[in-house]
Amino acid sequence: MVLAELCGRITGAIQQMKNATIVDEKALNDCLNEITRALLQSDVSFHLVKEMQTNIKKIVNLEDLAVGHNKRRIIEQAIFCELCKMLDPGKSAFAPKKTKPSVVLFVGLQGAGKTTTCTKYAYYHQKKGYKPALVCADTFRAGAFDQLKQNATKAKIPFYGSYTESDPAKIAVEGVDRFKKENCDLIIVDTSGRHKQEASLFEEMRQVAEATKPDLVIFAMDSSIGQAAFEQAQAFKQSVAVGAVIITKMDGHAKGGGALSAVAATKSPVIFIGTGEHMDDFEIFDAKPFVSRLLGNGDWSGFVNKLQEVVPKDQQPELLEKLSHGNFTLRIMYDQFQNILNMGPLKEVFSMLPGICAEMMPEGHEKESQAKIKRYMTMMDSMTNEELDSSNPKVFNGSKIMRIARGSGRIVTEVMDMLEEYKRLATMWGKVKGLKMLEKGNMSSLSRNKNS
Numbered sequence: 001m002v003l004a005e006l007c008g009r010i011t012g013a014i015q016q017m018k019n020a021t022i023v024d025e026k027a028l029n030d031c032l033n034e035i036t037r038a039l040l041q042s043d044v045s046f047h048l049v050k051e052m053q054t055n056i057k058k059i060v061n062l063e064d065l066a067v068g069h070n071k072r073r074i075i076e077q078a079i080f081c082e083l084c085k086m087l088d089p090g091k092s093a094f095a096p097k098k099t100k101p102s103v104v105l106f107v108g109l110q111g112a113g114k115t116t117t118c119t120k121y122a123y124y125h126q127k128k129g130y131k132p133a134l135v136c137a138d139t140f141r142a143g144a145f146d147q148l149k150q151n152a153t154k155a156k157i158p159f160y161g162s163y164t165e166s167d168p169a170k171i172a173v174e175g176v177d178r179f180k181k182e183n184c185d186l187i188i189v190d191t192s193g194r195h196k197q198e199a200s201l202f203e204e205m206r207q208v209a210e211a212t213k214p215d216l217v218i219f220a221m222d223s224s225i226g227q228a229a230f231e232q233a234q235a236f237k238q239s240v241a242v243g244a245v246i247i248t249k250m251d252g253h254a255k256g257g258g259a260l261s262a263v264a265a266t267k268s269p270v271i272f273i274g275t276g277e278h279m280d281d282f283e284i285f286d287a288k289p290f291v292s293r294l295l296g297n298g299d300w301s302g303f304v305n306k307l308q309e310v311v312p313k314d315q316q317p318e319l320l321e322k323l324s325h326g327n328f329t330l331r332i333m334y335d336q337f338q339n340i341l342n343m344g345p346l347k348e349v350f351s352m353l354p355g356i357c358a359e360m361m362p363e364g365h366e367k368e369s370q371a372k373i374k375r376y377m378t379m380m381d382s383m384t385n386e387e388l389d390s391s392n393p394k395v396f397n398g399s400k401i402m403r404i405a406r407g408s409g410r411i412v413t414e415v416m417d418m419l420e421e422y423k424r425l426a427t428m429w430g431k432v433k434g435l436k437m438l439e440k441g442n443m444s445s446l447s448r449n450k451n452s
C-alpha cells in the first residue's frame with residue numbers, strides 16, 4: 001500500500017468514527033481496527049501496531065470521559081500522538097557544525113541507495129554553506145568507487161577512494177585525515193553494503209566505525225523492504241551506534257510502514273527521505289508534519305516552505321496574514337491555484353495541503369488534477385471582484401452561476417462543483433487559524449499553534 005493510500009485509509013477511518021451518531025466502544029474499535037489493518041498492510045511491524053492500539057485505548061477511556069468531552073477530538077488527538085510517538089524516538093540526531101569537522105558514516109545493505117544518499121546528503125549540506133567531502137570505503141563492490149566519484153564530480157564535491165587498497169578502514173582513515181587537513185567540515189564515509197546481513201559486513205562496519213570515530217552513523221534503508229525493516233534495522237543498530245535513519249525510494253510504490261518500524265528498532269529519528277534518483281530528490285523528514293499528512297490534515301510547514309519558493313517575498317506576509325485568519329476567499333483560492341501551478345511537481349505540493357491529499361489528487365492523476373485547476377481558474381475569471389472577495393458561497397445564486405458558466409464556456413454543474421471545492425477548502429483552511437507569524441515578514445518563522 002503506498003503512502004497516499006495509507007493516508008486515505010486512516011483519514012477514512014477517522015472520518016467514519018467522527019460521523020458516527022454515538023462514539024461508543026464499537027465506533028472506537030471499528031476505527032482502530034481499520035487503522036490497524038491499513039498500517040499492517042503498509043508493513044508496519046505487528047508488535048508496534050498492537051502497542052499503538054493498546055495505548056490509544058488506554059488514553060481514550062470512553063467510560064471515564066465525562067459528558068461534554070469531545071470524544072471525537074480526543075480519539076483523533078490520541079491517534080495523532082501515538083503515530084508521532086512511533087516515528088519520533090524523542091531525541092534528535094547529531095547535527096553537523098560548521099565550526100568543527102564532523103564525520104558521518106553511512107551504513108546499510110547493498111542496493112539500499114547508500115551511495116546515492118551519501119551524495120544527496122553532501123549536496124544538501126553544500127547548499128547550506130558546508131564544505132562536504134565524500135570518502136568511498138566500499139572495497140567489496142567493484143565499481144563502488146567509480147559510482148561515488150561520478151556522483152561527487154557531478155555535485156562538485158571532493159572525494160577520496162582507491163582502486164587497489166582492500167582495507168576499508170585504512171581508506172576511510174586516510175580520506176578523513178586528508179579532508180580534515182583540507183578544512184572540510186562534513187566528511188561523509190560510504191561503506192560496503194553486501195547483499196544480505198552477514199557477519200563479515202558487520203565486522204567490517206565495526207572496524208571502519210572504530211577507525212574513523214564518526215560523530216553520526218546513518219542507516220540508509222530502502223522503504224520497500226517491508227516487514228523485514230524492523231529486524232534489519234535492529235541488526236545494524238546492534239553492530240554500530242546508529243544515530244539516524246534515512247529512508248530511500250519513498251517515491252514509486254514504496255510502502256511507508258518500514259520507516260515507522262526502523263525508527264522503533266533503532267530508537268533513532270528519520271532525518272531525511274529519498275524521493276527519487278536525482279540529487280535534489282531529498283527531503284527533510286519531520287515526524288509531526290508527516291503524521292499530520294497521514295491523517296489528511298496537511299503539512300503546513302512543508303507547504304509554507306514550498307510556498308516560500310514561489311511567492312514573491314513582499315507578498316508572503318500578506319498572504320499568511322489572510323490564511324492565518326481563516327479568511328479564505330475565492331480570490332485566495334485563485335491565487336493559491338496559481339502558486340500551485342507554478343510550484344512544479346504538483347503531487348508534492350498537493351500532498352502537503354490539508355484536505356487535498358487523496359481526494360483532489362488521486363495517485364497517478366496529476367495531469368487531470370492540473371487540468372481541473374485550470375478549469376476552475378477559467379470559471380473564476382468570469383467572476384466579479386465582489387464575488388472573488390467574498391468568503392460567503394451563498395452569494396452565488398442561480399443566475400450568477402449561469403452567468404459564470406456562460407462566461408467561461410463551462411456547464412452549470414461544473415461551476416457548482418468548483419464552488420463545492422471552494423467550500424471544502426475553506427473549511428480546511430478555517431481549521432488552521434492557529435497559524436502564527438512569529439516575525440513579521442518572515443515566512444520561515446511561521447509556526448503552528450500547538451493546539452491547532
Ligand code: GDP
Nearest residue numbers: 110111112113114115116248249274275276277
Ligand atoms: P547502495 O548499493 O546502497 O550504495 O545503493 P545505490 O546508491 O547504488 O542505489 C541503488 C539504486 O537505487 C540506484 O539505481 C539508485 O539510483 C537508486 N536509488 C537510490 N535512492 C533512490 C530514491 O530515493 N528513489 C529512487 N527511485 N531510486 C533511488
